[in-house]
Amino acid sequence: MLGRMDRQETAAFLRARRARVQPADVGLQPGTRRRTPGLRREEVARLAGMSVDYYIRLEQGRGPRPSRQILAALARALRLSDDERSHLYNLAGEPMGPPPGPPQEVPAGILHLLERLDDTPAFVLDAKYDVLAWNDMAAALIADFSVVAPRERNIVRAFFLHPDACLIDDDDEYGRFAQQSVADLRAAAGRYPHDPGIKALVSELNESSDLFRRLWDRHQVEVRRGGTKRMKHPVVGDLEVFCDVLVVPDRDQKVVLYTAAPGTPSHEALRLLRVVGTQDLSPR
Template sequence: MLEGMDRRELADFLRSRRARIRPEDVGLETGPRRRTSGLRREEVARLAGMSVDYYIRLEQARGPRPSRQILGALARALRLTDAERDYLHHLAGESPQPRPGPPQDVPAGILHLLDRLDDTPAFVMDAKYDVLAWNAMAAALVPGFSLLAPRDRNPLRSFFLAPESTQIIDDSEYGRFARTCVADLRAAAARYPDDPGVAGLVAELLRGSALFTRLWSEREIAVQQSNVKVLRHPVVGPIELHCDILLVPDRDQRVVLYTAAPGTPAYEALKLLRVVGTQDLTADAAVGEQGER
């Protein structure tokens, strides 16, 4: 056995993942004579672009050590999550390949969650802070947001490239927010070293923001946590809201929720916003569109 490769564990892992995928999930017809609910070995081999004999030997724990290219093909054919893909590489004695880029597809369950939160502003961001989806209350909290071009729905661009960013003091709400965001973006850049979207955003902010440039040079790395923010709305005025972040690990995405405790001025402001801020929204602004990139 090659050092670092666990053939038996690799074989068990491939069999278990093959068994859980329905043929219709990958565009294959089931047919009346099919006896297994999962994929056949030859189907996985075809989806991965390899010989059936080679794949069978991997599942029988007697195959050669798969290359990184083969591992990537198997990960795609078996619809592995990022964590499962990393584990597959680990079993084969390989270090995981850098992820190609932050996923852009929001799970259907998360979209349904946004739609049901009719009294809570909520939106979904990817690792580079691009807003991928939002609900009606989020669009009402930030007037005109749903009309922006996709690249302009990035809070880092609007924050760091605004002329007012030059006046931000480190030990202030905005200063702490800026530091946290930069450290978080640096962590994303480490996860996606080859992604042009992340690299392009960093380069754009380095060119256009002295504040970002200074904080980026400090090389802090962190993941953004929940905090408190004051948002200024043109109709209901300033609203102090709790900003809570829920992680979607298999997509490296975040659901950002703005809430307020019952009985507070912010809570009453959100109730008012629900009436005056959403009444003129069109149907296509109720939930943010995807696939515009």
């Protein structure tokens, strides 16, 4: 258990940081009836993928020692800088060291980059394809990850467990993504041979997806670096976008950006998406 002083220091730090994070900073609508600045407790809990009661106990200095996974989730939800993240880990009695698995903490500079890319869908993946952070345009184009359970934010898992995955042709765009992502995941499994998250993901997909099992058995290794992607959006229609991947080498993470050539219908569709965002445009 944390000592009393450490619990109170951790609680005070969480409260102070929550008060400085604005809803727009984490892709949330500001709404109304906010009597105090910053995020609500339930918003932090949802962004971090934990129960509201557990987070409240942490803020009140009554909770048990949080695990490194919980600390990483809080660091993402509260947009902690590197120094703030290190301070939180030290308060919780978990000094930061070499990670046993794919790093979950997104650098503050990368989070600021996502915020500035207000006309480009962009998100951050860890080595096993978990979505760690995203901007408003990514939420509008792909999914509002803030309302998706953390376990369901894995791109590879969603892809191979989709009902149409069995229809994928090796030579089409989706077939190439399947091959590259499996080869990339195998490379990650080699870098983190003891990570339970990667082991669980590979085990689940081997059991549930014939396509994944067939590709995994090829033992191919490749780091995915991008390509083109066709998409159909319910509001702006069909798009063909460039999928560029920027590597964050010291964190083993990828920043994925979707862009379109200026003057093309897809470019105009992205401009429209920037305006409509995630608005519900269905008839009432």
